[in-house]
Structure formats: structure tokens, C-alpha cells
Amino acid sequence: MGLLAVALLLCGSVDVVTLLVPELPGPSTVAPTPRLHLRFNPRTMTLSWNCEENSTSTRCLMVPDRNGPIEKTPRKNECSCTFQARPLHGGATFQVQIETSHRWFQERLLYENPGAEGTGAENFSCVIYEADFMNCTWEKGPAAPADIQYFLYIRDTKGRKERECPHYMRASGTHVGCHLDDLSAIPFWNYFLVNGSSRGPAIRFFDSVLSMKDMERHSPPANVTVHCNASDCLVGWRQPRTKQRLSPWDFQYQLDIQRQNVEPYIRNPLIDVAGDGRNQYCFPSPEPRAKHTVRVRAADARALQWSAWSQPVEFGARAPCEKKTT
Structure with a gap:
């Protein structure tokens, strides 16, 4: 075989070998997902993370146990979200979703209640x-x-x-x-x-x-009084003291006015009175009038959690003394 033929054969072999060798991968075009290192402070209800790159959109999610997700959007250039305080004894899942100019990624954090089941209050x-x-x-x-x-x-x-x-x-x-x-x-x-x-x-x-x-829980109305004339009676009372600031219009009252010495199953219905600052109720009661009692209770008009009843106040004629039997 001549030298030229040998050279051509060798060149052909090199080309074949080159075609069979796979191309080595170049530099990766997909950057690794950064670790946000989520942290949660239960005292301040703040979720925070490491700011590793500029983001175009960020949102935080909190999924309490057995409740729907709560979403927050942090302020620009901030790497934290603060949620409204809520119970955590059932556990919660936190999630941060970040979008940049070239990608989108997220990270989750599970917050659990440590300890054995049934040991808590x-x-x-x-x-x-x-x-x-x-x-x-x-x-x-x-x-x-x-x-x-x-x-x-x-x-x-x-x-x-x-x-x-x-x-x-x-x-x-x-x-x-x-x-x-x-x-x-x-x-x-x-x-x-x-x-x-x-x-x-x-x-x-x-x-x-x-x-x-x-x-x-409200105390009963205080200083319940009854003043009567020939045809009417006026019941007055003092608004209960409260820790929260309530106006007179925030109250609802009920009056229980009952005639004495009647069958126990015969009772007058309760009377509802809306609070208006006057704290009084007038009703017809012409003379001669039998002996009655009145008591009052109060509630927050929005919640209607009734207080206990005030002490009963008597008004009207007293029942005649019963004759002694021998």
C-alpha cells in the first residue's frame, strides 16, 4: 500500500473516531436553586429568608392547620413577611415564592408543635x-x-x-x-x-x-329603680362598667317584669330595650296595681352574651298578710 493510501486511511480513521466520541458538556446554563434558609419567629409571627438575588415578584404563604392559606406580599427589597397573630398549636406550613427575570422558585418550612400528643393543656x-x-x-x-x-x-x-x-x-x-x-x-x-x-x-x-x-362578661345593670304614678311606672338603671370602651348604643337590655302571687306558669314575656343613653323603660300600670318585681340584664348588642340578672326590685301594693291557721 502506498504512503498516500496509508495517510488517507489514517485520516479516515481519525474522522470516524472523532464522530464516535460524545461531545463533552460545556458550562451549565441552569443555575442551582438558591437556599433561602427560611426562618420563622413565632413571637413576632415573622417569616424571613436570605436575600440572594433581585426578584421581580415575591409572595409569602401561611397555611395554618385545617384552615385556608393566608397570603402576604413583602415590601420592595424586604426579605420578610409578618402575619397576623393566630394559634400555632396545630402546626403550620410556610412558603416563599420568588420570581426573577429568568426563573421562578420556592421553598417551604414546616412549623410543628413538639411533644407527645395529649400532653398539652x-x-x-x-x-x-x-x-x-x-x-x-x-x-x-x-x-x-x-x-x-x-x-x-x-x-x-x-x-x-x-x-x-x-x-x-x-x-x-x-x-x-x-x-x-x-x-x-x-x-x-x-x-x-x-x-x-x-x-x-x-x-x-x-x-x-x-x-x-x-x-x-358584663355585670348586671346597677341601681335599678322603679317610680310609679297613677297610670304608669318608669324603670331606670345604670349602664354596666366595662373594660372595653362601649357607648350606650352598644348595649341591649332585657327586662323581666312579673306579677307576684300568681301561678308559676303564668309569666309575662321578657321585654327587649335597645340602649340609647337614657337607660329607662316606661310602661302603663294604672292604680290600683298588684305587687310586681322587675329585674334587668345587659348584653353587648353585637354579641348578645347576656349578663346575670340584677337583684329583683319590688313595686306595687303588697299582698295582704295571710291569716294564721290553727
């Missing part, structure tokens, strides 16, 4: 009464260990001020309630947290967000 409730006092109560969890101890913390929903219960109520040594006789630091909305400690398993926390409207 249950049946939690708070009541404000007589405008100056509040009681909160709860029950031990069914799986709580014998040495469980619970602690109550109250803070405003923005996480600025927090205090522990000053006076615990106990049952067999375990905290099952809290009494407060100073409500000066209680705002309209409050976040309540009951956590626990034990030498055994971790204890789940319980939390709740309650408004003053949810908690306040």
Missing part, C-alpha cells in the same frame, strides 16, 4: 368580669405525666410585651388557671400561650388569640 378559656378582673382556666391533657406543670404567658399580638400569670390557680399542685386583678396592660387583642414542663416527655403547647369582646 385543653379546654382553655378566659373571662373578664366586673371590668377589672380576668380568670383563665384550662385542663390537664389526658396523656400529661404526673409531674406536669403548666405556665401561662400573655402578650399583645404584635409580640412587644409579654408577662407570665401573676396568680396561678391549682388543682393537686398543678396550675389549671390564672387570676389577674390588674388589666391595665391588656389590649383589645391578646395572644395566650400555655406551655408545660416535665422530667419525662416533651409537653405540647396550647395557644389562642382572643379579643376583649370575646372574653368580657
Whole structure:
């Protein structure tokens, strides 16, 4: 074989080898998804993340347990979202979705309630009464260990001020309630947290967000009076003191006016009176009139959670003395 033929054969072989070798990949054109490193502060209800690149659109999502998603949009160039305070004892999922000029990505964070199921406080409730006092109560969890101890913390929903219960109520040594006789630091909305400690398993926390409207129970109207003339009677009363600021028009009243010495099943219907600042009710009652009693109760007109009844006030002629039988 001549040299030229050998050279052509070799060249052909090189070309064949070159075609069979796969092309090596060049630099990647898909940048790796950045880690946002989501962080959640339950005290301030703030979700934050690392700002790694400019974004054209960002939104935050919070999905509480058994509730629909809550969406927030952060301000420009901010890498955090603050949600309105809400209970977290059922857990929550947080998500950040970011869009840039060339891509879209997201990251999730699961916030869980640590501890064994059934160890946290249950049946939690708070009541404000007589405008100056509040009681909160709860029950031990069914799986709580014998040495469980619970602690109550109250803070405003923005996480600025927090205090522990000053006076615990106990049952067999375990905290099952809290009494407060100073409500000066209680705002309209409050976040309540009951956590626990034990030498055994971790204890789940319980939390709740309650408004003053949810908690306040009105006292009965005070200073109930009855003034009668020959044809009418006028019932008057004083508006209950309240912790929340309520106008006279925020109240609804009910009057229970009953004649005495009649069959117990014969009762007059209750009388509804809208609050208007006058706090009185006039009704026809000509002389001679039998002995009657009147009592009054109050409610927030928006919630209609009735107070207890006031002490009954008597008016009208007294029943004649019964003859003694021998």
C-alpha cells in the first residue's frame, strides 16, 4: 500500500473516531436553586429568608392547620413577611415564592408543635368580669405525666410585651388557671400561650388569640329603680362598667317584669330595650296595681352574651298578710 493510501486511511480513521466520541458538556446554563434558609419567629409571627438575588415578584404563604392559606406580599427589597397573630398549636406550613427575570422558585418550612400528643393543656378559656378582673382556666391533657406543670404567658399580638400569670390557680399542685386583678396592660387583642414542663416527655403547647369582646362578661345593670304614678311606672338603671370602651348604643337590655302571687306558669314575656343613653323603660300600670318585681340584664348588642340578672326590685301594693291557721 502506498504512503498516500496509508495517510488517507489514517485520516479516515481519525474522522470516524472523532464522530464516535460524545461531545463533552460545556458550562451549565441552569443555575442551582438558591437556599433561602427560611426562618420563622413565632413571637413576632415573622417569616424571613436570605436575600440572594433581585426578584421581580415575591409572595409569602401561611397555611395554618385545617384552615385556608393566608397570603402576604413583602415590601420592595424586604426579605420578610409578618402575619397576623393566630394559634400555632396545630402546626403550620410556610412558603416563599420568588420570581426573577429568568426563573421562578420556592421553598417551604414546616412549623410543628413538639411533644407527645395529649400532653398539652385543653379546654382553655378566659373571662373578664366586673371590668377589672380576668380568670383563665384550662385542663390537664389526658396523656400529661404526673409531674406536669403548666405556665401561662400573655402578650399583645404584635409580640412587644409579654408577662407570665401573676396568680396561678391549682388543682393537686398543678396550675389549671390564672387570676389577674390588674388589666391595665391588656389590649383589645391578646395572644395566650400555655406551655408545660416535665422530667419525662416533651409537653405540647396550647395557644389562642382572643379579643376583649370575646372574653368580657358584663355585670348586671346597677341601681335599678322603679317610680310609679297613677297610670304608669318608669324603670331606670345604670349602664354596666366595662373594660372595653362601649357607648350606650352598644348595649341591649332585657327586662323581666312579673306579677307576684300568681301561678308559676303564668309569666309575662321578657321585654327587649335597645340602649340609647337614657337607660329607662316606661310602661302603663294604672292604680290600683298588684305587687310586681322587675329585674334587668345587659348584653353587648353585637354579641348578645347576656349578663346575670340584677337583684329583683319590688313595686306595687303588697299582698295582704295571710291569716294564721290553727
